[in-house]
Amino acid sequence: MKTVRTRFAPSPTGFLHVGGIRTALFAWLLARQSSGQFVLRFEDTDKKREVAGARDHLIASLRTLGLEYDEGPDIGGPFAPYTQSERLEHYQAWAQKLIAEGRAYADPYSADEVQAFRDQARASKQPFLYRNHRPESPPEWDGTAPLRFKSDPKDYAWHDAVMGDLSTGPEVIDDFILIKSDGYPTYNFAHIIDDLEMEITHVMRGQEFLASQPNYLNLYEALEIEPPVLVTMPHILAENGNKKLSKRDGAKDVLDYIRDGYLPETLVNFIASLGWNDGTEQELFTTTELIEKFSLEHVQRSGARFDEKRLDWMNGAKIRELPLPELFERSTSFWSEAGLASDTDYRQKVLGLVQERLKFFAEIPELTEFFFKDLPVDDVLITGNKQLKRYSSAELKNWLTVSRDRLSLSDFTTEDITTILNELLSVTGQKPGVLFSLIRIATTQSPASPSLAETMALLGKDRCMNRIDQQLSALNT
């Protein structure tokens, strides 16, 4: 069997969203699981649509997610160059072959004339077929007019690794453009030549190409080449509505998720699970497991919707699985200024306390603020607390004073604080919901925190006592 060679072939027209990444991911998984090669190729034949910086951005996106390619525009390879605009002579050569065989001809019409044909078809509610207007004796092609494929309309029945057995009639076959009047090939032509020359074995792409597949089959025949394995992926749908996920509808750049502190392995797992499963009830996969278990047979034929809630859950689950030192290492760029100014060891301990409540790293500053700076006393925390609001300031002050006195004798280990807090419950005769809430608010000025004893132990005695004093004076008024 031939070595599996897959490719990801984006056009440098913008960032990569989850839909694009999934095509890349599945191609990458297929190559990796069979020790094949994964190729990156830039399809830059439409210079009008090209966006500056898009190439670097695309490369950064793949690298960040760990989708390393074996051959590509920036690293070369045996079939270089991997950028279509640098391969024009290849398309020219194959075009000449088609012309010589009478399978390609110059388009004699102006753009306006073709548009008129199109409008006419549309007006009579017919699909537009250029070949209905195929010129009888087209002029010789001099490169200034578009070069069209002279198709051979017929039935097709073929197999798609995901979509199964497909078939169409001759009415979908048309004389599409091979080379535009600007000298660049169209995608329809260029990708076939490149996939052939680069020895690509599996062509994976989105469902939007399904309708043109019969035309590609017709061209393969004219070129007398064996088509690769065809793999058509369903679309990923936007969160609301049924439209395919697109940049216009607010699809996010995958790097935005990284910037928000989602782990690359979460994105990989999540995107893989959109339209693929291994047939078991497993939900969380390491990337290694994905490579091992991925199979085209288990790819869905229907579109899947992107659900950020599920993404949050998955990322939280993966964050919890990470050993603390690694988690710390990977979250370094997400701390607040005050956090970064603090002692490394202390910061890591703080992270340990919030690890289980973190969904993505961008939440770190908000969740950890009170560990690094003294927040001003906020009366609303008490007046708005359903446990505390019914008590008078005097009562609260009394309990807090008792607590302060007792805590001042503590060595402030977690164990000792726990013991003392429990003692204080009986001393004050209060439920934990009341007393602990009071002490939590006094020591953190936050509505929520990790467990009280651990939080206080980490904050340290001086800080806690000072903060309790501050709260006490605020309760005076």
Added chain:
RNA sequence: GGCCUCAUCGUCUAACGGUUAGGACGCCAGGUUCUCAUCCUGGCAAUUGGAGUUCGAUUCUCCAUGAGGUCACCA
């Protein structure tokens, strides 16, 4: 409009003719002597509709409906 594809809880999905239609996310309720979270337990919730084939259809066939794609000198 022609052609193509798709169709299970709100969402991601399992069940390759026989299950009380399973799991996960989310949501709700309870538990873990405190909040938030974690963890645990329980609950709500689906086979688009109609014919057919079959002893038996989520599963096979046909029709309808709905959704998506495509009909570019864009990919």
